[in-house]
Amino acid sequence: MSDSKVAIVTGASRGIGFSVAEALAKAGYHLAICGTREETVNAAAEKLSIHKVEVLPRVVNVADGEAVQAFVQEVAKHFGRLDVLVNNAGITRDGLSMRMKGEDWQAVIDTNLSSVFYASQAVLKPMMRAKAGRIINISSVVASMGNPGQINYCASKGGIDAMTRSLAREVGSRNITVNAIAPGFIGTDMTDELGDDAKDALIAQVPLGRLGSPEDIAATVLFLSGESGGYITGQVLHVNGGMYM
Ligand code: NAI
Numbered sequence: 001m002s003d004s005k006v007a008i009v010t011g012a013s014r015g016i017g018f019s020v021a022e023a024l025a026k027a028g029y030h031l032a033i034c035g036t037r038e039e040t041v042n043a044a045a046e047k048l049s050i051h052k053v054e055v056l057p058r059v060v061n062v063a064d065g066e067a068v069q070a071f072v073q074e075v076a077k078h079f080g081r082l083d084v085l086v087n088n089a090g091i092t093r094d095g096l097s098m099r100m101k102g103e104d105w106q107a108v109i110d111t112n113l114s115s116v117f118y119a120s121q122a123v124l125k126p127m128m129r130a131k132a133g134r135i136i137n138i139s140s141v142v143a144s145m146g147n148p149g150q151i152n153y154c155a156s157k158g159g160i161d162a163m164t165r166s167l168a169r170e171v172g173s174r175n176i177t178v179n180a181i182a183p184g185f186i187g188t189d190m191t192d193e194l195g196d197d198a199k200d201a202l203i204a205q206v207p208l209g210r211l212g213s214p215e216d217i218a219a220t221v222l223f224l225s226g227e228s229g230g231y232i233t234g235q236v237l238h239v240n241g242g243m244y245m
Helices: 015-026 038-049 066-077 102-130 150-176 195-205 214-225
Strands: 006-011 030-035 054-057 083-088 135-138 176-183 236-239
Touching: 006 015, 006 066, 006 102, 015 030, 015 038, 015 083, 015 135, 015 214, 030 038, 030 066, 054 066, 066 102, 083 102, 102 135, 102 150, 102 176, 135 150, 135 214, 176 214, 195 214, 214 236
Parallel strands: 006 030, 006 083, 030 054, 083 135, 135 176, 176 236
Antiparallel strands: none
């Protein structure tokens, strides 16, 4: 069994997921990361290995329950322990409700919400055996605020918040905490798709006057992962520069 703690981060090839994995690696966690493209997941693993931790990179579609279960089982077997799960992978397929295609609704629900169920269910066995664990779900501020053009995305993230509370109640007695982090607008590839005008309009809504950085979210994950977060469960932590209070 590994002496160091072990964390799984989904969707860690770039953006928030990569920053989260990097913060955990710097803190000495061994990692298992997944994404949809071999090239980018392997490249991320190589960068993370600089921090002298072991990184297991895998191509896993988080919307595929069986693939997620096989991934988690492999990780638990490989390292002999599993301390932290960060459900980060997510997509957008925006469009106004009247015209939203069923496939765009379904893809977002499957990738953002069902994935959290699959991965959380899979880690419960090793975490319950260890009587310890941390599950951290990356939600979004828009689950609380609403956002036109994102009913699929908002529904998926609202589902995450509700799932977080229910699972936290189920597994608290086993010393497993379950929390969500709701980022505001964070500068990543996801937000780079917006034009400069749209970005300026977003920043105008933020009392701290800037987009968040992936590192802002990574620091919160690190806090919840360690001893410092030990008495926090069932919460949605908003990390948004004050845009929603
Ligand atoms: P991103 O688009 O830069 O990265 C998403 C990651 O998820 C990539 O590594 C991608 O390969 C992976 N991924 C996507 N579909 C996948 C699948 N089916 N299976 C496995 N991996 C998959 O996104 P970003 O901005 O880093 O977002 C990360 C999380 O944070 C998402 O859950 C997103 O909804 C959430 N978030 C982002 C905000 C932002 O402003 N960027 C704001 C609020 C929440």
